[in-house]
Amino acid sequence: MEPILQFKNVSRSFKKGRIPIPVLQDIDLSVNALEFLCLVGESGCGKTTTGKILSGLLAPSSGRVLFEGRDVSKLRGEAYRHYRRSVQIIHQDPYASLNPTQTIYDILSFPLFRHKLVHNRTQARDRVAELLTMVDLTxxxxxxxxxxxxxxxxxxxxxxxxxxxxxNPSVIIADEAVSMVDVSIRIGLLNMLMDMRTSLNVTIVFITHDLALAKYFAWDGRIAVMYLGRVVEIGRTPDLIGEPQHPYTRVLLSAIPEADPQKTRSKQHILLRSEDIPRLTELPPGCSFHPRCPWFVEGVCDARVPQLAPVPASASASEVACIPLTEGAALTLYTP
Amino acid sequence: MIGAVKPTIVENTMKNDVILQVQDLSIVYQTPRGDVMATTDVSFDLRKGETMALIGESGSGKTTLSLSFIRMLPNSARVTKGKILYSRDGVTRDILEMSDNEIRRFRWSDCAMVFQGAQNAFNPVLRVRQQFADTAAAHGKTDKAWIKQRTLELFKLVRLDPERVYEAYPHEMSGGMRQRSLLALGVLLDPQIVILDEPTTALDILTQRAIIDVLKEMQQRLNFSIIFISHDLALAAEMASRVATVYAGEIVEEGSVEDIFYRHRHPYTLGLIRSVPRLSRQQDELMSIPGEPPNLITPPSGCKFHPRCMFASDKCKVDPPPLVEYEPGHRAACWHTDKVAAARIAFAAQD
Known part of the structure; x- marks a missing residue:
């Protein structure tokens, strides 16, 4: 399958005063047409920045973004407009992302006129009505x-x-699109998004901090786990949840409470060596998870930056960025 | 600890280990558009050392309920009915009848509250130790050596480096460290009850895990009771010994954590549990509850949940169901608990 969107070695930093903050580093990522892809990570891991770059709201500091195989930064005129129309984003906070001085008709008709998808008010009203029906606002x-x-x-x-x-986008980036709505209606919204893949031929990239929700959304797809600006593990969802490989994924999965009293209380928690999350301005050398990793290997993890690769002889086909694992070593708990 | 003031002492009708008893509590907010019935006829007991979770959606009245326990309701709120009895050392008083001075001392000495997003609750220009000392002083404790010793002890309990945090300013700590310092501050005066409003929502998964573990350990050592408010069912499953499901200002089901998760009898509890994905399952079959939470100015007739309930019958539209005890300590308010039980068994077959 030809990837519809692709990151080639994308990095992005923001400047705070004169200090650059590396928010994304060397990301390679493919979004395949009509797959369910989920980006998961804690706050500050770069998942929202990734979403903004995918949708063209931000440009990468270095590296290339390909849409339908073509470098986005080289697109001009109609080709660029086609890209911007085709990749849309849903923001997290429905209280902040809708203009309070505009009616729902104003909000939905503006892009229709802007992209000349309608030519008069009657057409616009019809199309807005159709859109509202699609999202069950009837x-x-x-x-x-x-x-x-x-x-x-x-x-x-x-x-x-x-x-x-x-x-009429072909890709929708849903950035924490359901985390601000109540638990009881969250799944309804999510199911609606998932149904759009078949009914509207839309590829959906779902960004969330909630691994259980990611599992539900992308069971037939893939999950990418991000940590401090890098993808540390990516793979098919059943593999990633059932056979987590990267130490960070394992620690995360062991830490999450479950809505089942017996199961959640009998869960074995993996302890971190440190609870402090490093600052992006003072990233540790080598693997940025090494100061917290329970399976840290001195002289390896703090010296070389790990690259994504499969784990030899493993039950999981996921790719992980962990040198001991990808070089075939067994993980042993670190003792100073 | 507290100079018991005679007039507010009420006759003790509570069982030995009950420290807080809420009786038929109703609270309304007066607004220009009408009265919002935020809490209606709520009754429950809190026992010593137990953790009670109030779960429900935003606007269900769970924060209003918990604010009433420390009389911190906004001015527009009025308690129209009910009592909140509090018992310590054999003396029982009604929180709603306490004098201003009594309630001032009751807060923090007897009942501490940690608010949502409380990492920002510290004064940014004072060192942490100063804020601990001020809190102690406001409650008549001025022995500096005692304060220092207690503070350092508590920092150790919440797994912070005591020496480092003691002299620190709030901005020198991460969100998780501030949250833990605040928990330490919460138990400084050895309260019997700690109220936590969404204690972990603004925190990352790993920080959340650390806070949960610290809270459990603190409770084991200091034996206080916790009331916590959350929309997060997983957190309730992990922390609570008892759970009350709150819908449209009413407790619709209450029971032990096992009752609520494995033997629930109310369709709203069932709906909440069915809408939460779990990691331990393969592919789950989830369902949303249709519709949205009701407007509490003009709540639905009969059972307030009936417009969203898949089991609703004509009776539900007219008669509000009473909260009935099905097993010892397990109460639910529904006319169709048998149908809920059947649906629950079908859903549990997924495990």
Whole structure:
């Protein structure tokens, strides 16, 4: 399958005063057409920045982003507009991402006029009504002329999803798209997003900090686990959840509470060597997880930067960035 | 500890180990659009050393409920009915009847509260030790050696480097460290109850794990009771000994953590449990609860959950179901608990 979006060695840093903060480092990532891909990580791992670069809202500091095989930075005119129309993003906070002074019709019709997808008000109203129906905001007339503050959080997030659909995209980046809505309606929204793959031929990249939610969303797809600006493990979801390889993935999975009292209380927790998350401005040398890693190998992990590779003779086909693992060593607990 | 003031002492009707008893509590918010019935006829007991989780969605009234225990409700709120009885050392008082001075001392000495996003609760221009000393002084404890010793002891208990944190300013600590310092501050005066409002929501997974472990250890050592408010079912499964499901301002089900997760009888509890993905399962079959939480100015008639309930019958639209005890300590308010049980068994077959 030809990847629809691709990162080639992408890095991105932001400047705080004169100090550059490396938020993403050397990311290689392919988004295959119509797959479920999930980016998972804790705050500050670079998952939102990745989403913004994928959707063209940010440019990489170095490296290339390919859309349908073509370098995005070289696209001009109609080709560039085609890319921007084709890749849409849903932001996390439905309270902040909708303009409070515009009605739902204004919000949804603006991109339609901007991209000349409609030519007059009648067409625009029809198309907006169609979009609202797609996201189950019915009856349409109850919603279309309202302002965002008149809707509930769940309804607003549906408007955000409808807005992402205005330009008939082929890829939607959903950045924590359900984390601000209530538990009881979260799965409904997620199921709706998942159904769009088949009904609208959209590839969905789902960004979340919640591994259980990622597992549910991408069971037939892949998960990429990020830590401090790098992908540390990527693989098919059943592999990654069932046979986690990278120490960080293992620690994360062991730490997550489960909604089952007996299971969650009998879980074995892996202890970190340190609970302090390094600052992005003072990243440790070698593998950036090494100061916390329970299986740290002196002279290896603090000396060389690990690259993604499969683990030899493993039950999992995931690629991991961990030198002891990819060089075929067994993990042994570090003792100073 | 507290100079018991005679007039507010009430007759003790509580069992030995019950330290907080909420009786038929109703709270409304007065707004220009009408009265919001945030809490309606809530009753429950909190026993010594237990952890009670209040779970429910935003707007279900769980924060209102917990604020009423320390009388911190906003001015627009009015308690229209009920009592909140608190018992310590054989003396029982109604929190709602305490004088201003009594309630001031009750807060923190008897009942501490850690708010949501509390990592920002410290004063940024004072050293942490100063804030511990101020809190102690406000409650009449001025023995500097005692304060220092207690503070350092508590830092050790929450797994912080005592010497480093004692002299630190809040900005010198990470979010997780601040949260742990705050837990230490919460138990400084040896309260019987600690209320935690979404204690881990703003934190990363690994920090969250550290806080959970620290809380469990603290509770074991100091034997206080915890009331915690969360929408996170996994956290409740991990921490709670008892769970109350709150919907539209009412407790709709209450029981031991096993009752709630394995033997639930209310369709809302069932709906919540069915909407949470679990790592330990293969592919799960999840379902949302249809619709949205109701408007509490004009709540639905009968059972407030009926517009979203798949088992709703005509009876549910008219008669509000009473909270009935099904097993000792397990109560639920639903006319169709048998149907919920059947659906629960079908869902549990996934494990």
């Amino acid at each position: 009856p349409v007339l109850d919603v279309i002329d309202k302002y965002p503050h008149q809707l509930s959080g769940g309804q607003r997030q549906r408007v955000s999803i409808a807005r992402a659909l205005t330009t």
